[in-house]
Amino acid sequence: MLALRSARTSQRAVPWGPSIYVSESHNPWFNLAYEDWLFRKTEPDQRILYLYRNSPSVIIGRNQNPWKEIDLHRLRELGIPFVRRKSGGGTVYHDLGNTNYCVFVPREEFDRRSNAELVTAGLNELDVPAFVNERHDIVVDGFKMSFRYLPDVLDFHVSGSAFKLVNKRAYHHGTMLIDAQLGTLRGVLGSKKEAMVTKGVASVPSPVRNLREWSTRVNHERFVEVVARQFAEKYALSGEIKRIDEGVLEQNEYVREVVDELKTLSVNSKHGLITSASLSDPPRPLDWWRTASELCRLLEGDRYETLERTREALLRLKGEDRERMETFVEWLRREM
Structure with missing residues (x-):
C-alpha cells in the first residue's frame, strides 16, 4: 500500500x-x-x-x-x-x-x-x-x-x-x-x-x-x-x-x-440583444427548474432592456406554469 x-x-x-x-x-x-x-x-x-x-x-x-x-x-x-x-x-x-x-x-x-x-x-x-x-x-x-x-x-x-x-x-x-x-x-x-x-x-x-x-x-x-x-x-x-x-x-x-x-443566472448580451442565458443551480422542486430552463430559452434573442418577447410569451401561459414564470421574470427584471 x-x-x-x-x-x-x-x-x-x-x-x-x-x-x-x-x-x-x-x-x-x-x-x-x-x-x-x-x-x-x-x-x-x-x-x-x-x-x-x-x-x-x-x-x-x-x-x-x-x-x-x-x-x-x-x-x-x-x-x-x-x-x-x-x-x-x-x-x-x-x-x-x-x-x-x-x-x-x-x-x-x-x-x-x-x-x-x-x-x-x-x-x-x-x-x-x-x-x-x-x-x-x-x-x-x-x-x-x-x-x-x-x-x-x-x-x-x-x-x-x-x-x-x-x-x-x-x-x-x-x-x-x-x-x-x-x-x-x-x-x-x-x-x-x-x-x-x-x-x-x-x-x-x-x-x-x-x-x-x-x-x-x-x-x-x-x-x-x-x-x-x-x-x-x-x-x-x-x-x-x-x-x-x-x-x-x-x-x-x-x-x-x-x-x-x-450559482447565479448568467445572461450574456450584445448590442442590446440577449445572446444566451443559463441557470446552473437547479431550483427545487423539478417544476421550478423546468420553468427556469424555459425562461433561459425565451430570453435568447430578446431585448435586454425590455424583455418584450419573454413577456409576450408569459401571457400565453396558464395556471401554475404562468405563476412560476411570473415569479422568475419579476425577479430577473429587478436584478437587471
Whole structure:
C-alpha cells in the first residue's frame, strides 16, 4: 500500500503552508470555488496540487454556450446541475467515478505536457499504460477500430484538461475517468440542436474509457496517493496532505462569494440583444427548474432592456406554469 504522511502528524515545516490539498466534499460549486481561491489567493511562487470529486454534474467552460454543449432536457430529467467554471476548456461530466486534479505553479514554470506526464507516471505505477498525446491529453493506446476514414488505431481518452494563466500564476486542471457512469456522460453531453450556430467555443468530442478497464488496482484513493507522491517528488516537497471540507466556508469569505457567483443566472448580451442565458443551480422542486430552463430559452434573442418577447410569451401561459414564470421574470427584471 502506498502511503503519504498526514498533515496532522508531520513535524516538517512547509513554506507557505500545505502544498497538497484533497477535498472531502462532493459539492461542485464548493470544489470549483476552492480551486479558484487556491489559484488567486495563494502565493504566486507556491506549487500546489488539489484533488477532488464532484457529485453528478456537468461542468461547462467559461466561453461555452450550454444550449450547444448540453442536452438540457435530459439533464433536467436526471436532476443533474451544470456549473460554469471560471476557466476555459471543454464541457465535461463529473461523478464520483471521476477524479479531478489541479496543478498550480508560477507562470514561468507552466508546461502542460510535464503536468500531464506527472499524472501518467502515477498511472503507470497502477498498471495503466497511459501516455500523453500531441494535444497534451492523457490517453491509453491499444484499441483497434474499423470505422471508415479513421486510422486503424485510435487513442481512447481517459482524461481531458484545461489551463488558465493570470499575471504570475498558472494552473492546469484535468479530469480522470476511473469508474465514471459513461452511459450518463454520453446521454447529457451534446445538444440535439445540431443546426445551432453560436459564438461560444465548442467542445472537441473524443471517445472515452474508464481506467478500470485496464487495471482493477485503480480507484480514487490510489490515484490520489500516486499523483500526490509524483507531485511531491517532482517539486521536492514533503508530501503532506491537507484534507478540506465545506467547513472552510465559515472562515473563507472569498470561497463563499465564488460559490454564490457560480450559482447565479448568467445572461450574456450584445448590442442590446440577449445572446444566451443559463441557470446552473437547479431550483427545487423539478417544476421550478423546468420553468427556469424555459425562461433561459425565451430570453435568447430578446431585448435586454425590455424583455418584450419573454413577456409576450408569459401571457400565453396558464395556471401554475404562468405563476412560476411570473415569479422568475419579476425577479430577473429587478436584478437587471
